[in-house]
Amino acid sequence: MALVWIPSNMRHLTGGESRIRVEGSTLADIISSLEANFPGVREELVRDNLIKDEIAVAIDGEQGHQGLFQEIDDSSEIHFIPMVAGG
Amino acid sequence: MSTTIERSSQYKVIGKDVLRPDGVDKVTGRAVFADDVHLNGMLHAKVLRSPHAHAKIRSIDVSEALKMPGVRAVVTSEDFPPIPEGIVKEEGAAFFALASDKVLFRGHAVAAVAADSPHVADEALSKIKVEYEVLKAVLDPREAMEPGAPVLHEKLNPMSFGARLEQHSPNALQQITSMGDIEQGFREADVVVEREFTTKTVHQGYIEPQSCVVDTAPDGSVTIWSTCQGPFRHRDNTADLLQLPQNKVKVIPTEIGGGFGGKEVPYLEPMAAILSRKTGRPVKITMSRSDVFEGTGPACASYMRVKFGAKKTGELVAAHLYFCFEAGAFPGAPVGGAVGIGLGRYKIPNQLVEGFDVVVNKPRTQPYRAPGATQIHFATEGVVDELCEKIGMDPIEFRLKNVVQEGDRNVQGVPFLRIGGVEVLEAIKNSDHYKTPLEGPNRGRGVALGFWRNGGGMSSCSISVHPDGTVSIIEGSPDLSGTRTGIGMQAAETLGIPFEDVRITVVDTDSVGYTMGSWGSRTSFATGWAAIEAARDVNLKMVERASSIWSVPPEEVEVSDGTFYHRDDGSKKFTFKQLAARLNATGGPVVGSSVVDPTRGVGPAFAANVVDLEVDPETGKVTILRYTVAQDVGQALHPGMVEGQLEGGTVQGIGWALNEEYFFDNDGQMRNSSFLDYRMPVALDVPMIDTIIIEVPNPGHPYGVRGVGENNIITPPAAIAAAIHNAIGVRMTDLPMSPGYVLQALWQQNGH
Numbered sequence: 001m002a003l004v005w006i007p008s009n010m011r012h013l014t015g016g017e018s019r020i021r022v023e024g025s026t027l028a029d030i031i032s033s034l035e036a037n038f039p040g041v042r043e044e045l046v047r048d049n050l051i052k053d054e055i056a057v058a059i060d061g062e063q064g065h066q067g068l069f070q071e072i073d074d075s076s077e078i079h080f081i082p083m084v085a086g087g
Numbered sequence: 088m089s090t091t092i093e094r095s096s097q098y099k100v101i102g103k104d105v106l107r108p109d110g111v112d113k114v115t116g117r118a119v120f121a122d123d124v125h126l127n128g129m130l131h132a133k134v135l136r137s138p139h140a141h142a143k144i145r146s147i148d149v150s151e152a153l154k155m156p157g158v159r160a161v162v163t164s165e166d167f168p169p170i171p172e173g174i175v176k177e178e179g180a181a182f183f184a185l186a187s188d189k190v191l192f193r194g195h196a197v198a199a200v201a202a203d204s205p206h207v208a209d210e211a212l213s214k215i216k217v218e219y220e221v222l223k224a225v226l227d228p229r230e231a232m233e234p235g236a237p238v239l240h241e242k243l244n245p246m247s248f249g250a251r252l253e254q255h256s257p258n259a260l261q262q263i264t265s266m267g268d269i270e271q272g273f274r275e276a277d278v279v280v281e282r283e284f285t286t287k288t289v290h291q292g293y294i295e296p297q298s299c300v301v302d303t304a305p306d307g308s309v310t311i312w313s314t315c316q317g318p319f320r321h322r323d324n325t326a327d328l329l330q331l332p333q334n335k336v337k338v339i340p341t342e343i344g345g346g347f348g349g350k351e352v353p354y355l356e357p358m359a360a361i362l363s364r365k366t367g368r369p370v371k372i373t374m375s376r377s378d379v380f381e382g383t384g385p386a387c388a389s390y391m392r393v394k395f396g397a398k399k400t401g402e403l404v405a406a407h408l409y410f411c412f413e414a415g416a417f418p419g420a421p422v423g424g425a426v427g428i429g430l431g432r433y434k435i436p437n438q439l440v441e442g443f444d445v446v447v448n449k450p451r452t453q454p455y456r457a458p459g460a461t462q463i464h465f466a467t468e469g470v471v472d473e474l475c476e477k478i479g480m481d482p483i484e485f486r487l488k489n490v491v492q493e494g495d496r497n498v499q500g501v502p503f504l505r506i507g508g509v510e511v512l513e514a515i516k517n518s519d520h521y522k523t524p525l526e527g528p529n530r531g532r533g534v535a536l537g538f539w540r541n542g543g544g545m546s547s548c549s550i551s552v553h554p555d556g557t558v559s560i561i562e563g564s565p566d567l568s569g570t571r572t573g574i575g576m577q578a579a580e581t582l583g584i585p586f587e588d589v590r591i592t593v594v595d596t597d598s599v600g601y602t603m604g605s606w607g608s609r610t611s612f613a614t615g616w617a618a619i620e621a622a623r624d625v626n627l628k629m630v631e632r633a634s635s636i637w638s639v640p641p642e643e644v645e646v647s648d649g650t651f652y653h654r655d656d657g658s659k660k661f662t663f664k665q666l667a668a669r670l671n672a673t674g675g676p677v678v679g680s681s682v683v684d685p686t687r688g689v690g691p692a693f694a695a696n697v698v699d700l701e702v703d704p705e706t707g708k709v710t711i712l713r714y715t716v717a718q719d720v721g722q723a724l725h726p727g728m729v730e731g732q733l734e735g736g737t738v739q740g741i742g743w744a745l746n747e748e749y750f751f752d753n754d755g756q757m758r759n760s761s762f763l764d765y766r767m768p769v770a771l772d773v774p775m776i777d778t779i780i781i782e783v784p785n786p787g788h789p790y791g792v793r794g795v796g797e798n799n800i801i802t803p804p805a806a807i808a809a810a811i812h813n814a815i816g817v818r819m820t821d822l823p824m825s826p827g828y829v830l831q832a833l834w835q836q837n838g839h
Contacts, residue, residue, distance in 0.1 A: 005500040007264070009253060009262065009264075081501070086424070086457065086606045086608060086609065087347055087349075087453075087454030087456045087606055087797060
């Protein structure tokens with residue numbers, strides 16, 4: 001099962017858990033599994049069936065560019081990172 | 088002076104100080120900046136700005152202005168189409184348009200006049216009658232967070248500077264991250280230091296003010312010549328505000344006289360487009376310096392509370408960072424970024440970071456080179472310096488003990504790839520500067536460490552091969568810092584041709600694919616990567632052409648260092664020039680193109696500083712005696728320009744540390760909106776900066792490139808504060824550390 005790192009601002013949905021193992025072969029599966037156990041997670045991450053613009057998804061430290069269709073390995077680590085800009 | 092260590096030599100073009108192609112035009116005045124653009128029939132516009140920090144607009148009467156000879160049109164918010172909620176995705180739409188029901192800061196744009204000359208336009212502004220109902224203003228972020236504070240907006244846009252924040256109170260958004268058990272961490276600490284810090288509003292101080300020329304055609308399409316960091320953001324924001332399709336807005340980026348984060352949003356272009364539409368003529372608007380200070384976005388002021396705990400042996404065990412960034416009139420201070428990097432340079436098992444984006448009645452802030460990081464480092468490195476003193480540990484050894492390294496996780500939990508924190512600290516430790524004792528009264532030495540994540544994102548590029556073997560590259564990143572040179576060098580290296588055979592041009596939004604702006608230390612990294620991919624595409628197509636000419640399968644043709652050859656037949660060989668000469672007659676010209684989004688390879692970077700200074704105990708004036716900066720740049724594309732970035736950022740950091748600030752009066756009026764009164768460092772204020780270029784190649788980029796442009800401004804205020812303490816024994820907790828403040832601190836120390 002993939003390991004999902006829960007950002008601080010979503011931990012109120014996961015009972016304070018910061019890392020959760022989740023089953024799924026795509027990012028969509030992962031988010032659905034999280035939503036089933038921790039309602040509200042999907043709303044935090046997804047808008048109009050797309051990962052929100054303001055969130056970057058890192059799979060094993062690398063940014064996934066295929067959105068919800070991104071394939072996930074059992075050994076993957078998944079991070080949801082706020083997008084930030086610069087000067 | 089520059090010392091370069093770990094210099095790579097495997098490249099033929101990269102790493103050489105080639106002649107930058109834009110240099111001659113810029114020093115001779117041939118380069119075309121936005122204000123140099125003159126079109127037939129062009130009008131000149133001026134902007135009427137609010138004299139109040141917070142007021143309701145009861146009415147705007149433009150009739151007298153319109154009667155003036157030479158006045159052609161006036162624009163107010165009523166000329167903008169209604170803005171559907173959320174249509175301008177990045178920040179509040181109202182902030183690019185003209186004020187409608189309320190003005191939220193002194194300098195808020197209310198109306199603009201287009202006239203035959205700038206003087207007529209200026210005079211016409213005085214004929215516009217605006218009736219205001221002045222409201223109580225709130226100018227301090229902590230007061231703005233108090234119950235009962237004047238409320239600026241009915242609703243705050245939770246999207247703030249790229250990050251999504253939570254509502255905290257009517258004027259504040261918040262973002263919180265945590266790791267470990269903060270309470271337990273402080274219980275384990277042998278030494279705890281807690282202090283409060285503040286910093287003032289400062290401006291990027293780019294030499295060229297905001298300027299644009301906008302021409303609206305009869306079909307409604309808009310062409311914009313603009314000094315901007317991100318032409319595609321200007322295009323998209325303008326299209327959104329005017330509710331035009333994106334292909335009806337073309338932005339032509341002119342040469343840019345500095346930006347540093349201040350030219351990321353279109354302050355003038357939407358109103359100029361409406362004036363152009365109303366008059367059927369092109370319209371130019373160029374800001375005055377006071378317009379720039381009062382009507383654009385400076386870097387945010389801040390209040391910070393920092394508590395660090397460490398073991399006697401030097402290991403950091405707990406940290407609590409609480410900060411309020413003053414966003415100005417609309418949310419968008421760099422809270423998300425600061426939360427991410429605030430403690431990111433150290434391994435701290437237990438940490439809590441609470442960041443607040445607070446609206447107040449001041450100009451809406453914008454990034455300034457590593458947005459948020461300079462403020463945060465001033466506070467957190469200040470506490471680190473005090474911990475070192477209490478523990479009795481050398482400040483570099485303390486940092487070496489705690490700095491993150493490959494495999495450590497950042498605050499989001501993502502493991503770092505190869506990074507150069509240790510290398511920059513070792514470089515300072517081994518520098519002639521650090522090894523040379525500092526002597527004399529009222530003299531002190533300080534060190535500090537800075538960390539910046541750098542950026543990636545989308546870029547596009549196209550390369551055309553000409554029959555004589557030269558190539559033309561087009562890309563979409565405005566060149567703030569010599570980036571076109573570094574991008575062209577990466578293409579030349581990939582093609583195996585001399586840099587002199589490359590001509591590179593920054594083009595308009597119709598001529599190249601989507602490219603994010605020149606910010607976030609992303610340009611040489613991401614658009615450079617786009618150039619590499621476009622060059623690879625050229626190589627691929629030229630391999631196919633060689634295979635066609637030789638009637639062999641493409642897989643039998645190889646390319647290396649600009650030579651195409653058959654892998655088994657030594658007689659079949661073309662140089663790049665020889666093959667280029669055959670292209671048109673063997674199937675037509677070759678054009679390579681690319682679109683990349685290489686966020687995955689972004690390499691964070693570190694800088695370490697050591698500074699010697701002397702404090703005049705009579706006046707409080709601080710004189711910098713010697714300054715050395717070591718920065719990990721991954722692979723230096725052009726060492727000369729990298730050195731320039733390190734020096735430039737350091738000088739700006741020195742100005743932020745010692746002199747620069749907006750003086751606001753109690754009514755929110757800026758009282759020093761000129762370069763005479765807003766004191767930026769000049770050449771006489773700073774010594775030669777010694778630079779040490781550290782090259783720890785970024786494993787995420789084909790040539791090891793890391794962002795360079797922002798990291799260098801982060802550390803100077805913290806290093807200078809540590810040096811002042813070392814000189815006179817006073818902890819400086821507020822910026823700027825101007826003579827008056829230093830003197831006051833000395834008097835307090837001496838019981839006056």
